[in-house]
Amino acid sequence: MDPKPTINVRLTHTDSAPAANGPREAVFRLAGVGVAYSGAPAVRDVTFDVHKREITALIGPSGCGKSTLLRCLNRMNDLIPAAHVEGKVLYHDVDLYGPGVDPVQVRKKIGMVFQKPNPFPKSIYDNIAFGPRVLGMEGDMDEIVERALKRAALWEEVKDRLKQNAYGMSGGQQQRLCIARALATGPDVILMDEPCSALDPISTARIEDLMLDLKDRYSIVIVTHNMQQAARVSDMTAFFTVELDEAAAHRTGRVVEYAATEKIFTNPDDARTEDYVTGKVG
Amino acid sequence: MSAVDPVAAIPHSRRGDRWREHGFRIALLSCLGIAIGMLGVLLYEVGKDGLGAVNADFLTSFASANPQRAGIQAALMGTLWLMAVCIVFIVPVGVASAVYLEEYADSRRWWNRLIEVNIQNLAAVPSIVYGILGLAFLVRGPLSLGRVVLAGGLTLGLLVLPVVIIASREAIRAVPTSIREGAMALGATQWQTISRQVLPAAVPGMATGTILALSRAIGETAPLILVGAATFVAFNPSGLTDSFTALPLQIFSWLSQPQAEFKTRAAGAIVVLFALLLAMNAVAIWLRNRFERKW
DSSP: OOOOOOOOOOOOOGGGSOOOSSOOOEEEEEEEEEEEETTEEEEEEEEEEEETTOEEEEEOSTTSSHHHHHHHTTTGGGGOTTEEEEEEEEETTEETTSTTOOHHHHHHHEEEEOSSOOOOSSBHHHHHHHHHHHHTOOSOHHHHHHHHHHHTTOHHHHTTOTTSBGGGSOHHHHHHHHHHHHHTTOOSEEEEESTTTTSOHHHHHHHHHHHHHHTTTOEEEEEOSOHHHHHHHOSEEEEEEEEEOTTSOOEEEEEEEEEEHHHHHHSOSSHHHHHHHTTSOO | OOOOOHHHHSOOOOHHHHHHHHHHHHHHHHHHHHHHHHHHHHHHHHHHHHGGGOSHHHHHOOOOSSTTTOOOHHHHHHHHHHHHHHHHHHHHHHHHHHHIIIIISOTTSHHHHHHHHHHHHHTTSOHHHHHHHIIIIIISTTTOOOSSHHHHHHHHHHHHHHHHHHHHHHHHHTSOHHHHHHHHHTTOOHHHHIIIIIHHHHHHHHHHHHHHHHHHHHTOOHHHHHHTOOSSOOSOOOSTTSOOOOHHHHHHHHHTSSOHHHHHHHHHHHHHHHHHHHHHHHHHHHHHHHTOOOO
């Protein structure tokens, strides 16, 4: 009989179990959320809560709708005409898809960082200042920019060259710039769609450290292909899988299990989760 | 231990292949040579006759029945006025159309596809048809502007507008989606994203397209004949409602005269026209290189 396969993942922060004192406030409550592109469902029946000041990781194989779901949380799927969102996404008890909710205001409070760093072709200063400017934020712009860069651990490196073009920075710096840019609008949630997959391991480590720092102030939801990363940084993990429908025409993603990271990686309930995290299936 | 003969390890290329490679290269160079050669012959012929004729007097005199005194001042000023009207028309209308088609129009709707096909076709319509259009709707008909600078400029503008729209669309399309997504994820509205990120990034492509459109407009003769540019004009236009002439028309008119000296004058005017074209294209190339962006 084969020995039980070991899960090859090191949990580096032992406070991975959510704080036991007091009830955890939910930032997002998802109920039956699904997205269909021109009728073909990409992800469905997603129901879980995202808690405040925690890092929630969405993991799973390619094509299981993790990024699609992430984009529901700040109404970025509105930009795709063929996408139709069903279910309820409650943000602090407000239905994000309810009538009268302005997506522009939603995105002010829920920021997003993309897989490939996408700084604007402008100076570093103007990159950070763009969000506050379009939202008409009051206050001294220099201070806002400095604060955002400090929170993203980038200030020391760029404070002398704020007027230089952002494209002159390395990939890791550009991604931290994108994080600073998202922080400048004063959100309370940051969504990260595979933020490190285009970066080298050193930059990845720096951004993971940054995430752990940001956790003090922001709630973070991160989609990642890198299981070790999920284990290293996240408090809660949702494991997605892909199901083929009867006609094998559509691949639809669903959440298999959602639990504390430590549990997912050491003692998951579902066999599919265990297969994935032990590397038996990818 | 067997020593591997390095020469035999890499086989020689076949002789047939080498000849084919050379032959292909020579064929391509010949085609290029023909095109450049024709241009060279044209420039030489014109320059031979015309360069001597271009001097300060030529540029500042008006047309005259006496070829010795004929100059291109009225024609040059007329051309410049026409280009001014043209730019003022094509830039806002062309850019706005391109922005609508790229950013707002749902490309799955049939009417938007129809518009797209039509614009491609309009770029290919012969220029004389635009002249008829200008005559019917601008000079006479609903607007009844008369045979004036405004009508001429607008007719030329309509002629080159599809070029501006197509070039602007390409420039807007070249801006990566990631920039738009990044802006919208920060809470920008669609218009804020377009006006603050997409358009500034697309300006070099749009400027190049506009200048190339003007390069085409500057040499068009047929529509101007129809729209009523006079050929014997001894004054500069001083307003949009003045009658006018233009360089291509002056050239055409002089070439129709029997005296041989007029042919020299015409060659001189062609040289000036070439100089203008060269200057405009140089500006377009400079703009493109200066602002070329590596995403």
